[in-house]
Amino acid sequence: MDQQALKRRAHDVLRLNSHGSWTTPAPGYYPHQWLWDSCFIALGLARVDPALAAHELVGLTRGQWSNGMMPHMIYSRGWPQRLEARLWARSQLAPLRHRTSDITQPPVLAIAVERVAASLPGRERGPFLALMLPVVVRFHEWLYRERDPEGTGLVALIHSWESGMDDSPPWGYALRELPRVDPQWKFIHNMTNRDERATDVDAQRMMGLVQVINRAEADNDVLYRTSPVLVRDVSFNSILAAAGESLARVADEVGYDLPEKLVENHARTRRALETLWDEESKQYYSFDVRMNRLIDIPTVATFMPLYAGSASPERAEELRRLLVDPTAFGSIHPIPSVPLGDPAFQRRRYWSGPSWINMNWFVIRGLERYDFYEEAEWLRLRTLGVVDTNGFREYYDPISGEGLGAHDFAWTAALVLDLLG
Numbered sequence: 001m002d003q004q005a006l007k008r009r010a011h012d013v014l015r016l017n018s019h020g021s022w023t024t025p026a027p028g029y030y031p032h033q034w035l036w037d038s039c040f041i042a043l044g045l046a047r048v049d050p051a052l053a054a055h056e057l058v059g060l061t062r063g064q065w066s067n068g069m070m071p072h073m074i075y076s077r078g079w080p081q082r083l084e085a086r087l088w089a090r091s092q093l094a095p096l097r098h099r100t101s102d103i104t105q106p107p108v109l110a111i112a113v114e115r116v117a118a119s120l121p122g123r124e125r126g127p128f129l130a131l132m133l134p135v136v137v138r139f140h141e142w143l144y145r146e147r148d149p150e151g152t153g154l155v156a157l158i159h160s161w162e163s164g165m166d167d168s169p170p171w172g173y174a175l176r177e178l179p180r181v182d183p184q185w186k187f188i189h190n191m192t193n194r195d196e197r198a199t200d201v202d203a204q205r206m207m208g209l210v211q212v213i214n215r216a217e218a219d220n221d222v223l224y225r226t227s228p229v230l231v232r233d234v235s236f237n238s239i240l241a242a243a244g245e246s247l248a249r250v251a252d253e254v255g256y257d258l259p260e261k262l263v264e265n266h267a268r269t270r271r272a273l274e275t276l277w278d279e280e281s282k283q284y285y286s287f288d289v290r291m292n293r294l295i296d297i298p299t300v301a302t303f304m305p306l307y308a309g310s311a312s313p314e315r316a317e318e319l320r321r322l323l324v325d326p327t328a329f330g331s332i333h334p335i336p337s338v339p340l341g342d343p344a345f346q347r348r349r350y351w352s353g354p355s356w357i358n359m360n361w362f363v364i365r366g367l368e369r370y371d372f373y374e375e376a377e378w379l380r381l382r383t384l385g386v387v388d389t390n391g392f393r394e395y396y397d398p399i400s401g402e403g404l405g406a407h408d409f410a411w412t413a414a415l416v417l418d419l420l421g
């Protein structure tokens, strides 16, 4: 592998997707700004262009609602007639000047802020953090206030899109009772192969859930009490725990006082993650609040508490074994989003089997956290290898390595830059 060439190609993909101060996930297919995509993009840009990385995150602040929510999408101007932008009921809380979605996405922001701040020259760091810290604090406060009103430590999601893993099988389970909605869902499939996207049934249910959210006028209090779908997602909460650590470190560095309650909540999240462990199968699962049980369908999300650092050494060792097991997650091109032997596994379909570079990135960092350096290096090299051979795609067939989904996918390029660095 020619690492210098790979680095150049990755940087080119980010240039191709750049809109100046922010970056789209993929040309054509994803023309807007997405929350966690931009955080991954900033992590990569921090390696090659710290000032632009800072702009990427500042660009996200355009979308913040007056209650603190960071929306999962900020729509591009010039696409107002596109179905996506008209999907959501307009909330009074949304910013006036930008059209956004009414739901959030994993809170990678604090993690990206820490990384980008560290890459900036000293005199730019202060102003950047002065701008970003209050944004992150309000976002996290919103998460706890409106998505964990019971103070469990685990925030609950109201749509699978909030998890970032749209059609992951546990989410398919959580959505199973929703009515299928006919109109308005076809855009989800409009450009790539149907067998690489959510099934029609899943897509229709996701749209049905948008209607539930619209009917509640995106009122989180109403949704928390009445929505048929409410899930304490293991991946989202692991990211939140790690984001809490990032936030504490940067706040400490610049002498910014974090609200005490928020600090307590982050600690509670870290502890509560361990309630998502299932001793019988020795894996972590998301919790279905409506059913009051763990959704025991295995996915790559089981490894996320490694990233959070919440898992005990014993649990981490169980996960390490599962990761390299060739009948489970140890495929030739890891990490399959669903383990190979599972009935839900589909090698080409979106979050139901393919390997995703962002999940690999989290797991590599998680393995390093537990001193599993050999496994981390194995996964890092396999990850760089699959991209080098098959291009900067959205996801990959975990058996053949074939690139799937969108082309020139920005977070794949960005995280390659980080993994090369």
Ligand code: GLC
Binding pocket: 025, 030, 034, 036, 037, 163, 164, 165, 166
């Ligand atoms: C898909 C992914 C989601 C991502 C978005 C934009 O919807 O499931 O995680 O943020 O595309 O890339």
